[in-house]
Amino acid sequence: MTDRRKFILNMARGVGLAGLAGLTWSAYVDEVTSKKIILRPPGALPEKDFLATCIKCGMCVEACPYDTLALAKPGDNMPIGTPHFIPREIPCYMCPDIPCVPVCPTGALDQKSVETEGKLDIDKSEMGVAVIDDKSCIAFWGIQCDACYRACPLLGEAITIEYEKNERTGKHAFMKPVIEPDICTGCGLCEKACVTDKAAVFVLPREVALGKAGSYYIKGWDKEDEKRLEDATAIKTKTEISKRSAIDSLNDMGDLY
Amino acid sequence: MKKLWDKYRFLFLRRTVQISLMVLYFGANAWGWTFLTGNLSSSSILGLIPMSDPYAALQMFAAGALITTNLAIGVLIVIILYGLLGRVFCSWVCPVNLITDLSSYLRRTLGFNEIQKRQPATRNIRYWVIVISLVISIFMGVTAFEFISPISMVHRGIIFGLGFGWAAILIIFLFDLLVLKNGWCGHICPLGGFYSILGKYSIVRVDHDAESCTACMKCKEVCPEVQVLGMISKESKQVSNSECTNCGRCIEVCDDGSLEFSIIDRLKQK
Secondary structure (H helix, E strand, C coil): CCCCHHHHHHHHHHHHHHHHHHHHHHHHHHHCCCCCCCCCCEEEHHHHHHHHHHHCCCHHHCCCCCCCCCCCCCCCCCCCEEEECCCCCCCCCCCCCCCCCCCCCCCCCCCHHHHHEEEECCCHCCCCCCECCCCCCCHCCCCCCCHHHHHHHCCCCCEEEEEEECCCCEEEEEEEEEEEECCCCCHHHHHHHHCCCCCCCEEEEEHHHCCCCCCCCCCCCCCCHHHHHHHCCCCCCCCCHHHHHHHHHHHCCCCCC | HHHHHHHHHHHHHHHHHHHHHHHHHHHHHHCCCCEECCCEEEEEEEECCCCCHHHHHHHHHHCCCCCHHHHHHHHHHHHHHHHCCHHHHHHCCCHHHHHHHHHHHHHHHHHHHHHHCCCCCCCCCHHHHHHHHHHHHHHHHHHHHHHHHHHHHHHHHHHHHHCCCCHHHHHHHHHHHHHCHHHHHHHHHHHHHHHHHHHCCCEEEEEECCCCCCCCCHHHHHCCHHHHCCCCCCCEEECCCCCCCCCCCCHHHCCCCEEEEHHHHHHHHC
């Protein structure tokens, strides 16, 4: 075999092997990053940026005085080495000095996002949002329980109690806990406090639990929301279907019947 | 006793450094020590001096992350440190070295080297892995190698709890023992490759004196990067290949005193 041929073959082999390794590797990365239900420490960047920025040093974990945070271990089926917490085991106790955030060397935990006027403010953190399963929440059955309400560090703000007449007995009231997602930080103290077998109130990442109405809908009764109309532009929808063929398609039922 | 020290002094020192670092990191997490916090990816000495893995930072950069000042300073300190000392991370710091050295020792003593003489892989795989890791980092927006790095799994495992990390340890151990001699550290590990590149102009080098050499080749037997010892018994010169980890095993096993660490020679050459 000529040297030239050998060289070309070797190069081709190298490139092929690199492609093979690269594809296998990417498949693995794609797999481990697919898990969406992971709760991050306070101030964490949006998940996508977080995964690019976290260096997995564990300094936030070491700073946490309650051992809330843990680094994902091999076998946890999460991006390995990234910090997370499981509120039903140990929730975030919302330290006012937020020791876990300033120690982050890479800014994956963004101090600015948990500051009000240059001062640390844990109430601004958005680790997740609590969600209530009203089928298993005994307060919705009519049994008096306000464990989550009492446990909430933003008592009366993030969780409020809604009174409602209990028609079944005719003389009692339901005292239903209601989450205010704009205020809830997702610390998980409610989840930890919940008395049911499997918590009826639990924290989910905000991207998972919250919907998005989009820009088409405006609260006409809300002066602030109404302002969005001022900059609104109309989008005219154009389709390829001509008027005639549209009528034909209505008349022609084809094989439908 | 004197002889024992002579024959194992660097090995002893290396193990001491490797284990002490792990103990300090472990203590920081378990008992709140503040001397050395974090882990080998990024750490902080006394909360003042940052140190960060430049290869991890490079992947972060590729993934599109913003590099903070703190991280940049940490990276710079590490680059200067290993830029001067050479690839010492691998033999003096990295805990995986304990595993692969055990494999390599067992290979020699059990005779696996005898039944498998051919080494079917190139030592340049590590540089390919660096390239692939950066490409994946760019396209997937994650620090690709940090997601699979057995090095991080091991040191993180020691400091924060192992989980299934024992499997990573076992894989490396068996791979080096049964598949490829010095397989992980000497062929595949991109971090080792990265520090090889970084140590290109390091001032600490092993120096060889061919006059006193009896060509017993004990050094080549223990060297994990045997390609760096090409000049043994032929030419009196320093190891120039920066894939040398400056572990000092060749110096210890030499019965003729033909190998020694040197710094000044290097400066003279320039």
